Amino acid sequence: MSGKKPCIPAESEDLLHGNRRDFLKKTSFLTAMALTPGTVVKAAEEQWDEKIAGVFEKVSLHIDVNGVKHTLSVEPRVTLLDLLREQLKLTGTKKGCDRGQCGACTVHVNGVRVNSCLSLAVTNEGKKITTIEGLANGNELHPMQEAFIEHDGFQCGYCTSGQIMSAVACINEGHAGSEAEIREYMSGNICRCGAYPNIVNAIQAVKQGGQS
Amino acid sequence: MKKETIGDSLSRVDGRLKVTGGAKYSGEYDLPGLTYGVLVPATIASGTITAIDSKAALRAPGVVAVITPFNAIKVPGYQPEASTRVKGLKLFNDNQVYFNGQPIALVVADTFERATNAVSLVKATYQAQPFETNFNKNIDKGVSPQNNKDYLRGEAYAYKNAPIKIEQEYTLPSEMHNPMELHVTTAFWTGDDNVTLYTKSQGVISSQRAIANAFQLDPKNVQINSRFVGGAFGSSLRTWPHEVAAVQAAKMLNRPVKLTLTREQMFTLVGYRPHTVQKVGIGATADGKIVGISHESHSQTAVYEEFTERSVNVSRFLYSSPNVNTVYKVVPLNVGVPAPMRGPGEATGSFALESALDELSYALNMDPIELRLKNYADVDEEKNLPWSSKYLKECYQKGADSIGWSNRKAKPGTNNDGEWLVGYGIGCGAFGAYRSRSLAKIKLMPNGTVNIQSATSDIGPGTGTSMVLIAADILKIPAEKIVFELGDSSFPVAPTQGGSATVSSVGSAVHDACVALRQKLNSLAGKPENNTDDIDYAKVLTQNNLPFLEITQESNANEEAKKYSMYSFSAHFAKVHVHPLTGVVKVKNVVAVVDAGKIVSYKTARSQMIGGAVGGIGMAMTEEAVFDDRFGRYVNGNFADYHVPVNADIPQIEAIFINKPDPIINPIGTKGIGEISLIGVAAAVANAVYNATGKRIRELPITPDKLI
Ligand code: FES
Ligand code: FES
Numbered sequence: 001m002s003g004k005k006p007c008i009p010a011e012s013e014d015l016l017h018g019n020r021r022d023f024l025k026k027t028s029f030l031t032a033m034a035l036t037p038g039t040v041v042k043a044a045e046e047q048w049d050e051k052i053a054g055v056f057e058k059v060s061l062h063i064d065v066n067g068v069k070h071t072l073s074v075e076p077r078v079t080l081l082d083l084l085r086e087q088l089k090l091t092g093t094k095k096g097c098d099r100g101q102c103g104a105c106t107v108h109v110n111g112v113r114v115n116s117c118l119s120l121a122v123t124n125e126g127k128k129i130t131t132i133e134g135l136a137n138g139n140e141l142h143p144m145q146e147a148f149i150e151h152d153g154f155q156c157g158y159c160t161s162g163q164i165m166s167a168v169a170c171i172n173e174g175h176a177g178s179e180a181e182i183r184e185y186m187s188g189n190i191c192r193c194g195a196y197p198n199i200v201n202a203i204q205a206v207k208q209g210g211q212s
Numbered sequence: 213m214k215k216e217t218i219g220d221s222l223s224r225v226d227g228r229l230k231v232t233g234g235a236k237y238s239g240e241y242d243l244p245g246l247t248y249g250v251l252v253p254a255t256i257a258s259g260t261i262t263a264i265d266s267k268a269a270l271r272a273p274g275v276v277a278v279i280t281p282f283n284a285i286k287v288p289g290y291q292p293e294a295s296t297r298v299k300g301l302k303l304f305n306d307n308q309v310y311f312n313g314q315p316i317a318l319v320v321a322d323t324f325e326r327a328t329n330a331v332s333l334v335k336a337t338y339q340a341q342p343f344e345t346n347f348n349k350n351i352d353k354g355v356s357p358q359n360n361k362d363y364l365r366g367e368a369y370a371y372k373n374a375p376i377k378i379e380q381e382y383t384l385p386s387e388m389h390n391p392m393e394l395h396v397t398t399a400f401w402t403g404d405d406n407v408t409l410y411t412k413s414q415g416v417i418s419s420q421r422a423i424a425n426a427f428q429l430d431p432k433n434v435q436i437n438s439r440f441v442g443g444a445f446g447s448s449l450r451t452w453p454h455e456v457a458a459v460q461a462a463k464m465l466n467r468p469v470k471l472t473l474t475r476e477q478m479f480t481l482v483g484y485r486p487h488t489v490q491k492v493g494i495g496a497t498a499d500g501k502i503v504g505i506s507h508e509s510h511s512q513t514a515v516y517e518e519f520t521e522r523s524v525n526v527s528r529f530l531y532s533s534p535n536v537n538t539v540y541k542v543v544p545l546n547v548g549v550p551a552p553m554r555g556p557g558e559a560t561g562s563f564a565l566e567s568a569l570d571e572l573s574y575a576l577n578m579d580p581i582e583l584r585l586k587n588y589a590d591v592d593e594e595k596n597l598p599w600s601s602k603y604l605k606e607c608y609q610k611g612a613d614s615i616g617w618s619n620r621k622a623k624p625g626t627n628n629d630g631e632w633l634v635g636y637g638i639g640c641g642a643f644g645a646y647r648s649r650s651l652a653k654i655k656l657m658p659n660g661t662v663n664i665q666s667a668t669s670d671i672g673p674g675t676g677t678s679m680v681l682i683a684a685d686i687l688k689i690p691a692e693k694i695v696f697e698l699g700d701s702s703f704p705v706a707p708t709q710g711g712s713a714t715v716s717s718v719g720s721a722v723h724d725a726c727v728a729l730r731q732k733l734n735s736l737a738g739k740p741e742n743n744t745d746d747i748d749y750a751k752v753l754t755q756n757n758l759p760f761l762e763i764t765q766e767s768n769a770n771e772e773a774k775k776y777s778m779y780s781f782s783a784h785f786a787k788v789h790v791h792p793l794t795g796v797v798k799v800k801n802v803v804a805v806v807d808a809g810k811i812v813s814y815k816t817a818r819s820q821m822i823g824g825a826v827g828g829i830g831m832a833m834t835e836e837a838v839f840d841d842r843f844g845r846y847v848n849g850n851f852a853d854y855h856v857p858v859n860a861d862i863p864q865i866e867a868i869f870i871n872k873p874d875p876i877i878n879p880i881g882t883k884g885i886g887e888i889s890l891i892g893v894a895a896a897v898a899n900a901v902y903n904a905t906g907k908r909i910r911e912l913p914i915t916p917d918k919l920i
Pocket of ligand 2: 154155158159192193442443672
């Protein structure tokens with residue numbers, strides 16, 4: 001944890017204790033009234049207050065993804081995975097379950113592997129995210145990417161981004177000491193195509209190459 | 213410069229895209245005005261929807277529409293069917309509910325989160341009716357499928373009169389395809405009669421036809437893109453109702469709609485390998501000659517559609533027997549319809565037949581390989597035709613050598629390694645080698661590079677890599693000068709990727725197109741048509757003032773093939789360790805040996821064999837979809853509770869290819885490996901567990917509780 005106070009709107013303190021939606025409806029409605037009374041009154045009749053509230057429910061977020069700094073405004077319920085895929089259009093990170101059960105969404109948060117579907121985007125304020133798109137050095141592939149190609153560590157390729165991000169972390173954590181250890185520490189990443197032995201071979205090759 | 217040939221070990225041609233996140237799958241196209249569709253599941257298993265209250269959902273932020281049977285536009289191709297057995301599911305067409313989880317509405321919103329939230333706000337009321345999801349309770353209601361004939365050769369149930377006989381029942385629970393990519397369809401209309409889809413499909417041409425039929429469009433006006441497919445294993449062989457619903461929603465809203473299934477919905481809406489109970493009887497003489505086999509199968513299907521597969525067929529031809537009879541029935545339940553899953557039917561059937569054969573070997577006190585050799589089928593006794601090629605004996609031999617079969621103890625439970633019991637097993641399989649009509653277009657560019665297009669797919673086997681190797685071999689140019697494109701319905705027609713027939717069908721078209729191009733270039737260069745010496749392609753183009761050279765070639769199965777029975781064959785060997793106190797099974801080694809004709813792309817073929825073995829280990833050890841029959845709902849519709857094998861479950865797996873070209877099937881001599889890689893694996897593991905423990909597990913998966 002960075003220890004910094006999360007950047008959420010000032011009124012949020014009140015909201016922690018209760019009726020956030022009603023509060024937002026009121027404040028946003030009043031603000032909107034002041035701006036364009038006619039339309040909004042009509043909108044309110046059509047129960048558009050909910051929709052306007054939706055706009056105001058967003059939270060600001062500062063996040064560094066693959067070295068690019070973003071200042072964003074996101075709904076608190078947006079996961080880091082969906083932020084990457086749907087808002088930042090970084091679709092290299094995959095969604096296989098949305099429940100933390102498959103590893104397809106693995107990214108590095110401040111260098112640590114994380115299932116991005118289990119991490120709400122707003123909890124990553126000020127953090128550095130590395131996705132599969134940020135692993136290579138320009139045109140030069142990361143050794144793990146090279147090794148996956150060389151050892152055919154994938155077939156359909158859908159689990160591959162997660163496998164590679166996990167594999168890099170597996171070595172960095174010191175969990176690639178033996179074939180058995182690699183298997184154990186790579187078991188959070190499902191590959192339905194069944195490329196497991198090739199994945200293990202790729203990781204061992206990188207490990208033995210002394211780099212990751 | 214290296215010039216690759218057929219059989220080389222080339223790294224995947226799309227490997228770089230896949231390891232950098234650059235490969236775009238169907239849910240990853242950014243379209244202006246994109247909306248997100250999430251399906252609302254029925255909470256009853258049978259009955260009718262009486263009302264759907266969408267008010268709260270429509271009021272929620274960002275919600276664009278809630279599409280229900282009460283407000284959906286009609287899909288013009290949804291016509292009443294003559295028979296309820298082939299009816300199929302037509303979403304939002306009427307208010308019938310056939311199974312729990314059937315979509316009753318589609319919420320469309322401007323973001324995924326908002327659509328997902330609004331799903332919880334849709335309230336449906338139902339008139340519920342009694343339903344059945346319990347297979348065992350309803351097995352007596354099994355019916356013979358339409359167009360299905362029971363099989364008889366010689367005398368029925370002849371095994372009963374044999375001196376040594378086995379008569380047992382084998383059960384496979386429902387197994388889910390569970391490709392890692394969630395099924396997804398993005399659809400948008402560009403006019404009243406023109407629609408484009410990015411959809412997870414194993415066959416863009418069949419998807420094109422299905423969508424054209426549903427909306428009564430000229431197929432030319434339906435564009436299907438499926439360039440990368442994140443696994444499928446059969447789950448994308450057909451166009452599912454939710455794909456039609458995405459197109460319907462896009463039409464109603466006049467906006468692009470991206471409809472993604474949740475993992476839980478993947479358990480009910482895109483098929484599965486059906487729960488099957490099989491009875492196998494085998495009788496033999498005292499010296500091990502089989503005198504009769506009977507194989508009866510009951511499989512689950514949906515009340516709204518009949519699904520069949522060939523689970524009993526393998527017993528008709530895999531071994532020589534004068535008497536064989538098979539019976540196949542389906543049991544309609546309030547469940548989603550099954551779909552072919554890798555090694556469809558054959559994998560289920562081979563588990564039963566190969567387990568029974570193993571039981572017979574112990575009853576005869578005979579080595580399981582010797583028993584197989586004794587009953588080796590030199591011709592196809594079902595079709596009464598010679599094999600186009602069959603090297604199963606070589607498979608037995610190579611596999612036995614590699615796994616260390618000589619270390620196997622004939623008496624179960626007598627082989628120890630420390631506190632573990634050790635066992636060895638064999639399981640065999642066969643899968644038809646097919647070839648169907650396919651086209652390929654080849655274009656030679658002025659710089660000497662080649663572009664080839666065909667509307668085939670790649671769900672993971674490495675189709676592009678195989679095609680590039682075939683082209684490199686014939687054109688005698690380096691693989692890096694060749695680009696193969698697939699997954700687009702505007703490309704020349706190719707069959708759906710299924711039945712292990714892509715290299716046989718599309719590979720033949722690529723082969724023939726390359727040969728035609730080569731001949732053309734030879735004649736342009738003033739050489740004999742069949743000249744094989746190197747020629748400078750770029751120079752030939754320049755000399756003839758040609759900007760490029762393009763040929764589209766059609767390739768069809770040959771007449772000669774009708775005189776033969778064509779199959780790929782496999783022998784899988786497993787070595788297991790079983791912990792007698794806890795019942796824990798560790799698969800220590802798997803050797804997969806296949807006779808699949810010529811191997812075109814060694815590296816990807818090896819991976820495919822490994823992948824099939826992993827699927828087979830899942831079938832043997834972990835996979836089981838469990839119903840709660842009180843509600844007709846799966847209790848384990850997720851990856852935490854439905855266990856597919858993970859890395860720690862899988863040992864190193866050895867793939868061995870006989871690699872002898874089939875002389876008949878196609879010009880390359882390749883027979884296909886996608887299915888055969890899985891068929892026989894589950895029996896090999898179950899037989900190894902018996903050899904280790906003396907406990908015969910006839911009901912998969914082999915979980916520890918069954919061994920203690
Ligand atoms: S998508 Fe995150 S673990 Fe499966
Ligand atoms: S490569 Fe297909 S799921 Fe791993």
